[in-house]
Amino acid sequence: MTTPKPDLVHEARWSMKLMDVFIRAGLVLALTLLCFRIFAPFISMMAWALILAVTVYPGHQALARKLGGKQGLAATLLVLVGIALIVMPMAVVLASMGDSVHETVERVRDNKLEIPPPPPGVAEWPVIGPKVHSFWSLAHTDMPSVVQKLQPQLGELAGKALEMVASIAGTVLLFMASFIIAGIIMTFGESGAEAARRILGRIVGTERGLEFATLSTATIRAVSLGVVGVAFIQAMVVGIVMIVGTIPFAGVLAMIVLVLGIAQVPALLVTIPVIAYIWVSGNYDTVPAVIYTVLLAIGGMLDNVLKPLLLGRGVDAPMPVVLLGALGGLAGAGILGMFIGATALSLGYQILMAWVATHPDVVTDSDPPPVI
Incomplete structure (x- = not known):
C-alpha cells in the first residue's frame, strides 16, 4: 500500500480550505445581494430619514431633557413640527408649481396661451435685441404658429411636465414618511450612534472610527x-x-x-x-x-x-x-x-x-x- 506524499496531502488540504473559503464568500455575497435587492426600494426614504435624524438630533436631545428624558415624546413633537413647518409649505409650493405647469400645458394644447406685447426697449438690446423682439412680437400676435413651429419640443416638454406634476404627491409623501422614520431613529439615537461607531471602529480602528463618526455627523x-x-x-x-x-x-x-x-x-x-x-x-x-x-x-x-x-x-x-x-x-x-x-x-x-x-x-x- 502506497502512502501519499506529504506535499500532495498538504496541497489537497489547502485546496479543500480554499474551496471552503470560496463557498462561504459566495454565500455571503449572495445573501448581501439578496438583502440589497429587498432593501433597494427604501434606500432613498431611509437615506433622507437618516439625514433628517442626524441633523435634528441635537434639538431632539435638548427637547427630551426639558420633557424629563422622554425620547419618544420629544421625537413625536419634532416630527409634528417638522411636518407643519417644512412638509406643508413644501406641499403648497409644489402644488402651486403643479397647477402652473398643468395650466400652461393645457393652454398651449388648446391654443389659449396669451403672450403680452414686448416693451419697446427690447429691440434696443445689444446683439440679441432685434431677434428677441421679433420672436416675442410673433408670439404675441400669432401664438398658434409659434406653437406649431415648436410642436416637437413642446410635446416632449409637456410630457415631462405632466410626469413632474404626477410625482408631486409622491414627493410629499416621501418626505412625510422620512420625517416619521427619522423620529423613530431619534428615539433610539444613542444605540444607533454606538452601532455606527462600532462599525467604523471595526473598519478603521476604534480611535479613528470615533473620529470619523464625529466628522461624518458634523x-x-x-x-x-x-x-x-x-x-x-x-x-x-x-x-x-x-x-x-x-x-x-x-x-x-x-x-x-x-x-x-x-x-x-x-x-x-x-x-x-x-x-x-x-x-x-x-x-x-x-x-x-x-x-x-x-x-x-x-x-x-x-x-x-x-x-x-x-x-x-x-x-x-x-x-x-x-x-x-x-x-x-x-x-x-x-x-x-x-x-x-x-x-x-x-x-x-x-x-x-x-x-x-x-x-x-x-x-x-x-x-x-x-x-x-
Whole structure:
C-alpha cells in the first residue's frame, strides 16, 4: 500500500480550505445581494430619514431633557413640527408649481396661451435685441404658429411636465414618511450612534472610527443646514411671498430658487426679474408693490446671512472642502449625492492630513533620539 506524499496531502488540504473559503464568500455575497435587492426600494426614504435624524438630533436631545428624558415624546413633537413647518409649505409650493405647469400645458394644447406685447426697449438690446423682439412680437400676435413651429419640443416638454406634476404627491409623501422614520431613529439615537461607531471602529480602528463618526455627523449637519437648509428656507420664503403676491408661475420660480441655492448661485437672479415684473406689469398699487419688493429683496439675500452662520460649523475640515464635496455630489448624484460627496471628501481630507502628519522623516519632541 502506497502512502501519499506529504506535499500532495498538504496541497489537497489547502485546496479543500480554499474551496471552503470560496463557498462561504459566495454565500455571503449572495445573501448581501439578496438583502440589497429587498432593501433597494427604501434606500432613498431611509437615506433622507437618516439625514433628517442626524441633523435634528441635537434639538431632539435638548427637547427630551426639558420633557424629563422622554425620547419618544420629544421625537413625536419634532416630527409634528417638522411636518407643519417644512412638509406643508413644501406641499403648497409644489402644488402651486403643479397647477402652473398643468395650466400652461393645457393652454398651449388648446391654443389659449396669451403672450403680452414686448416693451419697446427690447429691440434696443445689444446683439440679441432685434431677434428677441421679433420672436416675442410673433408670439404675441400669432401664438398658434409659434406653437406649431415648436410642436416637437413642446410635446416632449409637456410630457415631462405632466410626469413632474404626477410625482408631486409622491414627493410629499416621501418626505412625510422620512420625517416619521427619522423620529423613530431619534428615539433610539444613542444605540444607533454606538452601532455606527462600532462599525467604523471595526473598519478603521476604534480611535479613528470615533473620529470619523464625529466628522461624518458634523459634515451631514453642515450640509443639511448650510447648503440644503439655507436653500430650502430661502426658496420657501420667496415662494410664499410670490404666491401671496399672485406672481405667475410662483411655484416654478420657487423651485428654481431652490436649485440655484443648492448650486450656490444667488437667488437674486430670480427675485430681481420678479420685482421688475411687479413694477412694470401695472397690476399692483404702490403700497403692495413696495411691500412685495422689500420682502423679495430680503428673501433674495437671505442666504448671505444664513450661510456663514450654518455652513461648516463643527466640521473639522475647511469649508471649501465641504462645499466642493457638496457641489460635486450634486452634479454626480443629485441632492442625496450632496451629503455623500461632502462627507466622503471631508473624510478623504482627514485621511490625507493624518497621512501627511505621520511622515516618517519628521522628528517630533516625543520621538527617541537617533542611534549613532
